[in-house]
Amino acid sequence: MTDPASSATQMSLLLPDTRPSRVTLSPGAIVLRGFALPDAEALHAAIRAVAAQAPLRTMHTPGGGTLSAAMTNCGTLGWVTDKAGYRYTPQDPLSHRPWPPLPALFAQVATSAAQTAGFSGFHPNACLINRYEAGSRMGLHQDKDEKDFTQPIVSVSLGLPIHFLWGGLTRSVSPFSFLLEHGDVVVWGGKARLHYHGVKPLAAGQHPLTGSCRFNLTFRFVAP
Template sequence: MTVDLFDLPGASSFRQRDPVILDTGAVLFPGMARRESGPLLDAARAVVRAAPFRHLMTPGGRRMSVAMTACGEWGWTSSLDGYRYSRTDPRTGAPWPSMPDLFRDLVRRATHEAGFAHVPLQSGLVNLYRPGTRMSLHQDREEQALDVPIVSVSFGVAATFLWGGMTRGDPVRRVRLEHGDVLVWGGPSRLRFHGVAPLAQAEHPETGACRVNLTFRRVTKLA
């Protein structure tokens, strides 16, 4: 058993709740991915086996507490040279693993139900949160396609998602993201600041003490 592959058995029953509108263009679908969590996590493990997790360095020289990897045409990466997208894994020079069809199907469904025409399928990030791991407030603005939404999928230990405004100093709301929740944001909300509070110490039957997050984006401009 390896913690980094979050390879723990288990499943849970649920009743999917109604969508929650956070802001114009931002919709939370509670439990949308929960029925498929087992196969989706297996697909994520396959990505991790092909391109193992790593803790990236920020341009300021800090080690990110979130462990991450990628799949699809583009992977997001960071170093002392800056934030950027790359078509190849900087560790190996090889292309990133292909995006699993299960990921693509879920992203298409979530994007459609959120009311967006364009689907973010060029880059899929797999992020691993352990107890205490956090993500500071930031904007996702390295992409050229800012008119295409972001889709974020949560598995495992519940997290407190920080939903801010268009500037870093705007008020921040705290949104609980649970196993199988899918969050889509785009349009007027595409550049809102967001982050994740330090992950609490807890256990989940499918991921142990970890939270797994899948985040999907389009990188290049629409044709």
């Protein structure tokens, strides 16, 4: 006898995904659903290669707090935080060597996503890699250490889904939540460049590619 629940699941897998491939969060902020899916495995392999040179690590805020996501960087500059403050550095503070170079695929995906979202000419020189495990989160914040706000931010999600929080230009604006899934890319620039954003705590789960975690690649252009 056929299990009705199993049959329903099989049928749902055969149905086409009719959700929009492009979602506008606010003017200048676009979600490109599934944009990075064709390159997901290669992106994950590149993350492992970067982390072999510059290991993922827990960073601390200037006030002594601990960020729950493990981080590393690639590109000519890398974002770090410690008691000295938030900043970009040309060298990994752990090894005192330059950060690993930005993989060609990273740059290609970021530039293509920005172009698709309406921001041509984006050429990132920094990529922050975050690894989220169950319970990891990122509080509302602005990306404002880059000095050049004419360039967009490109954020790539790989692995477990997470709820992305999108706020306004001030903390007083209540954020709303949008589920980001494997392969989704968020691009924000122009009027949206300094909007507050973050993610809710990651729910426990297993993903075929990344296991029990989620990776996020955040591409930026940092003014020299």
